Structures are given as C-alpha cells and as structure tokens.
Amino acid sequence: MADDTEKLWWIDREGLQKLIDYLAKQGHDIVGPRIDQGAIVYDSIRRVDELPRGWTDDSQPGVYRLQPRSDQEHFGFNVGPHSWKKYLFPPLTEVMRSRRTSDGWTMQAPDVESPRYAFLGVRACELAAIAVQDQVFVNGQTQDPLYQLRRSQLFIIAVNCTQAAATCFCTSMGTGPECEKGFDLALTEIENGFLLAIGSEAGRKAADAIPKRIALSDESQSGQQRRHRAREQITRKLDTDGIRDRLLARLDHPHWDDVASRCLSCANCTLVCPTCFCHSVDEVHHLTDDEIVRNRRWDSCFNVDFSHVAGGSVRDTTRARYRQWLTHKLATWIDQFGTSGCVGCGRCIAWCPVGIDLTQEVATLCGGNAP
Amino acid sequence: MTKRKPKVAVVKFASCDGCQLTLLDAEDELLLLAESLHIAHFAEASSRLEPGPYDVTLVEGSITTHEDRERLLRLRGESRYLVTIGACATAGGVQALRNFADHDDFLRAVYAHPEYIHSLATSTPIADHVKVDFELRGCPIDKHQLIEVILSLIAGHRPRTSSECVCQPCKRRGTVCVVVAQGKACLGPVTQAGCGSICPAYDRGCYGCFGPSRDPNVRAWSDGILDGKSDPGHLANLLSNFNVAAPAFAQESQRLWQITGRIPEQLPGKVTDGR
Numbered sequence: 070m071a072d073d074t075e076k077l078w079w080i081d082r083e084g085l086q087k088l089i090d091y092l093a094k095q096g097h098d099i100v101g102p103r104i105d106q107g108a109i110v111y112d113s114i115r116r117v118d119e120l121p122r123g124w125t126d127d128s129q130p131g132v133y134r135l136q137p138r139s140d141q142e143h144f145g146f147n148v149g150p151h152s153w154k155k156y157l158f159p160p161l162t163e164v165m166r167s168r169r170t171s172d173g174w175t176m177q178a179p180d181v182e183s184p185r186y187a188f189l190g191v192r193a194c195e196l197a198a199i200a201v202q203d204q205v206f207v208n209g210q211t212q213d214p215l216y217q218l219r220r221s222q223l224f225i226i227a228v229n230c231t232q233a234a235a236t237c238f239c240t241s242m243g244t245g246p247e248c249e250k251g252f253d254l255a256l257t258e259i260e261n262g263f264l265l266a267i268g269s270e271a272g273r274k275a276a277d278a279i280p281k282r283i284a285l286s287d288e289s290q291s292g293q294q295r296r297h298r299a300r301e302q303i304t305r306k307l308d309t310d311g312i313r314d315r316l317l318a319r320l321d322h323p324h325w326d327d328v329a330s331r332c333l334s335c336a337n338c339t340l341v342c343p344t345c346f347c348h349s350v351d352e353v354h355h356l357t358d359d360e361i362v363r364n365r366r367w368d369s370c371f372n373v374d375f376s377h378v379a380g381g382s383v384r385d386t387t388r389a390r391y392r393q394w395l396t397h398k399l400a401t402w403i404d405q406f407g408t409s410g411c412v413g414c415g416r417c418i419a420w421c422p423v424g425i426d427l428t429q430e431v432a433t434l435c436g437g438n439a440p
Numbered sequence: 441m442t443k444r445k446p447k448v449a450v451v452k453f454a455s456c457d458g459c460q461l462t463l464l465d466a467e468d469e470l471l472l473l474a475e476s477l478h479i480a481h482f483a484e485a486s487s488r489l490e491p492g493p494y495d496v497t498l499v500e501g502s503i504t505t506h507e508d509r510e511r512l513l514r515l516r517g518e519s520r521y522l523v524t525i526g527a528c529a530t531a532g533g534v535q536a537l538r539n540f541a542d543h544d545d546f547l548r549a550v551y552a553h554p555e556y557i558h559s560l561a562t563s564t565p566i567a568d569h570v571k572v573d574f575e576l577r578g579c580p581i582d583k584h585q586l587i588e589v590i591l592s593l594i595a596g597h598r599p600r601t602s603s604e605c606v607c608q609p610c611k612r613r614g615t616v617c618v619v620v621a622q623g624k625a626c627l628g629p630v631t632q633a634g635c636g637s638i639c640p641a642y643d644r645g646c647y648g649c650f651g652p653s654r655d656p657n658v659r660a661w662s663d664g665i666l667d668g669k670s671d672p673g674h675l676a677n678l679l680s681n682f683n684v685a686a687p688a689f690a691q692e693s694q695r696l697w698q699i700t701g702r703i704p705e706q707l708p709g710k711v712t713d714g715r
Contacts, residue, residue: 150616155614332657332660333657336604336607340607340608354591356469356476374603423665424667
C-alpha cells in the first residue's frame with residue numbers, strides 16, 4: 070500500500086464507470102452529485118452520464134443558480150443544498166419502539182441496518198465535515214450506532230475542487246481546497262480524464278480492479294495547476310486567529326441585534342450545514358394506544374421550542390438564537406470537540422433566504438475592541 | 441382516565457367544511473377513532489345530533505354574524521375542551537379580506553338584495569370571542585395533526601404539534617429551496633409547519649396555509665425577497681390569503697399595499713390592537 074499511495078494514476082471516463090461498477094458489485098449504494106430541482110444535489114448514481122457534466126453552480130449570499138459550462142467537465146461545480154450528513158445522520162430515524170403486552174410495556178431498539186454507501190464527489194471541506202461529525206457521533210463519550218455502522222461501511226471517493234464559489238472560505242478554516250486525508254480514493258479532473266490518488270487499503274483494492282495507468286508528468290502538472298486555481302479563486306475570508314476568545318468577549322455586542330433584525334430564524338443555515346447535528350426526539354403513539362414509536366429528527370437551535378425547559382424557552386429571541394448558533398459553531402465547539410464546527414463550505418451563506426453572511430457578521434462583531 | 445368514551449362534537453361557523461372533512465378523510469384511522477370516541481354531534485357525517493355537554497368540541501369557521509357569536513358562546517358553555525380547526529377558526533380565514541375593505545361595498549357587489557343580509561363587518565377568529573384550549577392550524581388542517589390532537593386530549597396531555605417553520609420539513613425531505621435556487625417568493629420561512637411542506641416539493645412557493653410561525657420576522661422576509669426584485673404587490677397578495685387577518689401577516693401586507701399605493705386603507709382596529 071505504501072508504494073501505491075505515493076503514486077498518481079490516470080483513469081478516463083470509462084475507468085470511472087468501472088469504478089462505480091466495481092463498488093456496486095461490492096454491495097455499495099453509490100451516491101453522488103446529480104441535477105434535480107434546479108440544483109446539484111446528492112442522490113443515487115449508477116452511471117457516469119448521470120453526473121452534472123457540463124454544468125456549474127453559482128453561489129452568492131441567498132442566491133444559487135445552476136449554469137451551463139462552456140466545457141464538458143463532470144465535477145466543474147462546488148457544493149450545493151445537500152450535504153453527506155443526510156446519509157450518515159439521516160433526517161428521521163426510529164430509535165425505539167414500545168409495545169404494550171399482557172406483562173406491561175416492552176421496549177425495543179430497532180435492529181441497526183444500513184445500506185453500504187459509497188460517496189462519489191466528496192470535496193475537501195466535506196471530508197472535514199465528516200471528520201467533525203465523527204467527533205460528535207463516534208469519538209466522544211457516546212457512540213451513535215447507526216452513524217457508526219454507516220461510517221464504518223463507507224467508501225469515499227473525494228474530488229479535488231478545480232474552481233471555487235464566491236461563498237467558499239475553506240482556506241480560512243484550513244480544510245481545503247485540496248483533499249489531503251479521510252478518503253479511499255481522490256480524483257482531480259483534468260482535460261483528458263481524472264487523476265486518481267489512493268488513500269486507503271480499500272481504495273487500493275478498488276483501484277486494482279479498474280483499468281488505469283501512471284499519470285504522465287504533464288497530467289500531474291495540469292492537476293496541480295487546477296487545484297491551485299481553486300485556491301486562487303477563494304476570496305472570502307474568516308479571521309480565525311483567536312476567534313474563540315474574541316467572539317466570547319463580545320456576547321453583549323449591539324451587532325447581535327442588527328443580525329436579529331434581518332434573521333428569519335428559519336433554521337435553513339443549520340439544516341444545510343454539514344456539521345450541525347442538533348436533533349430532537351419525539352414519541353408518536355398509535356391509535357390503539359398499545360404502541361409508541363420514538364423518533365429522532367433533525368432539529369435546530371433556531372427553533373424556540375428547542376431550548377424549551379420547565380418554565381419556558383431559554384433562548385426566546387432571534388438575537389439569542391443566532392448568537393448561540395454562531396458562538397457554538399465558531400467558539401464553544403472548540404471546547405466541546407477540539408475543532409471548529411465550521412469547515413468553510415459556505416452553505417449557510419448561500420442557502421440563507423435573506424443572504425446573511427457569517428463571515429461578514431464575524432468581521433463586524435470582532436472588528437475593533439470588545440464593547 | 442375512565443373508560444367512558446369522550447363525547448365529541450364537530451361544529452362549523454363561516455367556513456368551507458374542508459377541515460371537518462379531514463376527519464372523514466382519515467379513512468384508515470376512522471374506525472379505530474370511532475372505537476375510542478363517541479362522536480355525538482357531527483352534522484357533516486350524521487343527521488343524528490345529540491345535545492351537549494361535550495368533552496371535546498372541534499370548531500371550524502370564523503364568526504361573521506351576531507347569531508354565530510351567540511351560538512359560539514352557548515357552545516363554549518357546553519364544552520370541556522374547545523379546539524379550533526383550520527385557518528378560518530384560528531385567524532378569520534380568507535373571508536377576513538373584508539376586514540380590510542368596505543363590508544357594504546362587498547354586500548352591494550355580491551347580493552341583489554343586500555338589505556336581507558345581516559352579517560358583521562368583520563370575520564374574526566374564535567379566540568376573539570371565547571377561550572380556546574388549542575388551535576390547530578391549516579387550510580385545510582392536516583389529518584395526522586388532527587389525530588394527534590384528539591389522541592392527546594383523550595390521553596390528557598398537550599398535543600405535540602411542532603412550532604417550527606415550513607423550511608424544516610422541506611430540508612428533511614430534501615427539497616431544494618425555491619427562494620434561493622429559483623428566486624420564487626415563498627412564505628415558508630415565516631409560516632408554521634404542519635402540512636409536510638408540500639408546495640416547495642412541487643416547485644411552488646409556500647402559500648402560508650398554516651399561518652405565521654412562532655415569532656416570525658415577516659418584515660425581514662419581505663425585505664429579503666424584495667431585494668431579489670419581487671413586486672411588493674405580489675408579496676402583499678401572498679400574505680393576503682387564508683391567514684390574511686393573522687396579525688403578523690396583516691401588518692406586513694398592509695405595509696406592502698401602502699408601498700404599491702393600490703390599497704391605501706387604514707388598518708382596522710382589530711388588526712393593529714396586537715391581539
């Protein structure tokens with residue numbers, strides 16, 4: 070393995086199809102980018118020609134548009150409305166079922182079963198996001214069995230960005246744009262095909278099963294230039310130097326009120342965020358009153374009810390909720406999990422219906438001395 | 441909890457009957473429901489109408505006549521729990537458009553002999569007249585929420601209906617935001633969930649059938665959408681639907697109408713008094 074991981078291989082479009090076929094034969098459900106509902110979303114994929122070839126996305130604060138490219142690239146876009154968390158941490162999961170029997174109530178956890186996923190097209194910021202959620206669901210004090218199973222069976226084909234969106238700021242968060250770790254295979258799209266790097270033993274086995282050759286030096290160079298181009302295109306910045314202390318010193322800053330006057334508290338930012346993991350647990354009882362299902366579903370700190378405790382809601386204003394989200398994501402997350410909760414993907418900026426931009430809010434909050 | 445079946449009445453005021461039909465539409469659950477409830481008064485379903493008192497009264501429709509107001513007051517006296525179902529009963533319904541115009545103009549435009557019509561100048565929600573124990577939103581209401589409310593009342597706990605906005609079920613079902621990706625005006629971010637976020641999944645903006653979400657920032661919503669060059673009249677129309685008289689929607693629609701200059705009416709007292 071050591072030898073292979075050093076090498077850079079070249080495959081063509083057919084090779085990529087062979088890779089998909091191999092993974093399918095190994096029992097994987099392949100999910101990757103495809104066009105649906107006017108956007109590039111993640112969904113099941115079996116053929117290379119289902120990829121958004123010849124399309125790109127333009128992301129601005131509060132605006133996302135699909136646009137045709139002048140070329141026929143397969144991965145010539147950045148990140149869209151979906152993130153991989155919908156597979157690893159599904160929006161709705163049954164966690165327990167209780168049944169009334171003649172001996173009283175019985176409680177039963179569902180059998181943990183799952184498709185074996187293979188993700189195609191995971192960007193560097195998204196690899197970082199998966200690593201952040203690993204900290205939350207697997208590496209902490211408690212382990213989530215469903216996440217753990219899905220994660221352990223996961224095969225990741227990463228894709229290096231060769232361009233950047235106006236909303237990207239992975240360079241500020243130290244998460245990209247190059248894919249460095251956390252993948253089985255990594256692709257860089259070049260003019261005549263894809264450069265292929267191997268990142269794991271499972272990746273090596275998959276690479277062995279498909280036709281490939283060593284990349285020529287001008288091919289490697291082209292890949293390097295393209296990855297460099299993505300880095301050059303990133304203009305958005307978030308100053309992370311001492312950000313934890315700077316934000317926590319500004320909990321009473323008047324600018325929180327300014328954000329609250331624009332914020333809809335609609336929770337879109339948290340639901341598109343690839344690291345936000347908040348959820349609630351509901352019990353649904355059956356009409357016959359002898360069965361109760363306990364479900365876990367995506368929730369958000371932007372909901373008033375989310376912080377409801379005896380006596381009322383702890384965060385009953387938008388100001389309090391926005392402040393909680395931003396300071397958790399960028400400051401107290403570090404205390405809790407050892408890393409920032411933000412990977413710089415820019416989804417919360419693009420998918421905010423009113424275009425609130427956390428990089429700008431942080432710049433305003435942290436500019437100057439703490440009030 | 442005694443084993444006596446709770447006695448239920450379903451009563452309507454000014455409304456289209458769609459919400460009470462939701463109970464009949466609960467086809468899979470109806471027989472089981474009928475086993476645990478005694479449906480004593482439900483004119484839509486049976487002409488056998490039993491007198492009160494009732495354990496649970498489901499009230500559809502808004503108050504638009506003096507007679508209805510009197511009937512509602514009597515009904516409240518006969519009901520242990522009074523639950524409103526639907527946008528008419530909780531916000532006045534689409535017929536509350538009259539609250540923002542001249543009632544007599546409408547009477548003259550619609551009826552050949554307006555002198556026979558004795559209706560109130562406003563259409564108002566049930567809670568403007570009597571104490572309401574629970575308000576179920578929607579135009580029409582959602583069957584699953586209705587069943588949850590009925591079961592909760594039988595079991596003796598507060599119904600678990602979420603106060604989140606339409607965006608959240610949208611995201612859970614994987615719907616791509618129609619505001620961001622298509623520039624469509626959508627009331628989702630300021631509308632209470634409950635419908636299952638149906639419209640955006642079919643490429644349309646939310647119409648706000650379930651009324652304002654909790655503590656909605658409707659002004660920021662329209663500012664944000666107007667920034668995307670939407671027509672203020674279009675947004676005002678969107679707000680002036682089934683929940684036109686819900687205070688959060690009414691306040692913003694009146695502001696937007698004033699921007700367009702098309703309906704420069706003053707707000708009726710009912711809407712501005714911060715009910």
